[in-house]
Amino acid sequence: MMLPAPPWLGVNYWSRAGGPRMWADYDAETVAEELDTLAAHGLNTTRSFFYWPDFMPEPGRIDEAKVKSFLQFLDQHTERGLGTIPTFLVGHMSGENWDPAWRGGRDLYTDVWLVGRQSWFIREMVERVGGHDAVVGWLVSNEMPIYGRPDTRGGPEDREVVSAWAELMVSAVRAGGGTQPVSLGDGAWGIEVTGADNGFHIRDIAPLVDFLGPHVYRMEDDQSRQFLTAAFICHLLDFADRPVVLEEFGVTSAYVSDVNAAHYYRQVLHSSLLAGARGWLAWNNTDYGHIADQDPYRHHAFELYFGLTDSDGRPKPALGELRDFSRVIDAVDVAALRRPPSDAALLVSSYLEQRHPLTPAADGPFVFRSLRQAWIAAWEADVALDLVRERDGIDGEHRLYLVPSTKALLAPTWTRLEELAAEGATVYVSYCAGEHAWQRGPWWAEMNRIFGVEHQLRYGLVEPVSGQVELTVAQPFGDLAAGERLTFTAAGTENSRSYLPVRPVDAEVLLTDAEGRPALLRRRVGQGAMVLGTYPVEHFAAMTPGVNPEDTARIYRALAAEAGVRTTATVHDPLVHAEVLEHPGGRRFLWVLSQHAEAVTVEMELAGDLQDVVSGEQVDPGRVALDAFGVRVLRMTGQR
16 A cells, blocks of 8 residues: 655654544644644655543543544644554553553453453544544554553564564454555564564565664764764665654653754754655644643643644644655655666665574574664765675675674675675775674685685784774775875674684775774675775774764775766765655755754765755856755755
8 A cells, every 4th residue: 555645744742732632622723723733844644643531531432522623633634734653552641651541450462351442443444534534554553562562662583473463453444344545553673673673574574564763862972963863764674675654753852942943843844755755744743831730741741842732732843843844745746756776775784673593682682783874874974875684695686785883793785795796886885893792703605715814813812903093095986095194993792892803815895993903804706896894993982972074984985986886976975865756757956954053065076057946046057055953955956
């Protein structure tokens, strides 16, 4: 099932008149005012919630007065040209789990009677409201890993029961007559995305649902990671062949100024669009200062201030960012836009998403951090990436494969990588011993032969490094000239803060460290090359606060040049990213995103003319002006 057009752009919605208890005394006048504000800012969708204890006060009874209020809520949406996505089992919300009084401690996944009651509730609610024009989709629950397993947030032991529960809940939507797109509302926090197993596996869930909905609230120690992690997570979901809706994201004014909140929204909206998201639901529509004595806000006070409007309904600057974004997505027909095929790929190790026998659970999040940092470095280098999952096999469609700070791949994968190099690809692999001491070292096959080296590792030991790591270009490489220097900060655990000592045999040395030891080597293989980095530069950066931009981007830019990776647009500034999306009709649009904290003017390397998609003004490619943390979306016209 395809998602409706235009794409969903809106908010997660509770009225400021009551929050989760809004249905107990429905304030239609306040709701109308709130919906008017959203519609006036170009939004078209809300995500709404059935507060389960109110809507189902007894195991076999629906509160029809609450249903009547919800139907009025739906009518108010229709009057304003808005749609809504109801969420059934709530359940978890904003720092508290809300049980119906009759649950009696039964397990939400495994108790047959309680699973039946959930299914019954969903079917009954769909029968009552599902025929309304305002209902555009369905969500089963809200962050079910927290509600179903509040103490542990789930684990691998839950996989089978979670998948069975999910299938039954989706079936209940269809049994009630619901034809709209449906998903789970689980947050997409499972092992294929985060490396941590909570029982919700995307590979199990994707065949059951019509879209995937990540919830992203990250607390980072680096500005680029803060801005770009939501986009990276959206991109990680690409393998599942389902539309991605950024179902929850946002900031509380308790933690961030209004100006910086607007910067965050702008960056996340546009970067996630480039990464494949085709729907956005901010958390959330309003602040709740007038009900600060009501749970959950009484004990989670920061939850009072996630709104795009304040407690009196006045818009915050972040709402203006959604208004501006709506104008852009309308102008470019975003639902039809696609990323052009890329010549470069990031290899996602199977150790992110799979607990191979006798492998530590910590290996998954370790892989996530290295992959994310590599993705950010490629972003800084304007090297657009496809994500290729080892578990699904590695195609031969790319000129450059990046395998960053990798402790482990499957043994057959090394054979495949060498085959790809022989066929003309450049394969880059950087070493990492791993973060923990259990079987510390490279789980690689045929390392010496494949890379044309003899490693000099000592059993049971690592070769530690500390402080600044300075690498020098030994011979011209891509756009790096001999003698240029790259600098990295060693970071990580006592195990991972180390390098791989090697002696070149059939490899040429491209970079050396301060002691003259090989830091980057290339072995020619057939028509391509295997490139070995002896320092885990991506891991170092991933573990360093405030590190971006950093010099891994320079290595990636050089690798891309050596591999013949084709680019449409480039900015030689790591804090400014340029990327092109294409329309099937032939139109092309250029995104230029700045992470500079001040206004800048940049020069684009591209053939053709540029026109601002909203204002229509002609833009000189040699002087593209960007505000602080600014974004420009430009139509590419003509050829120069």
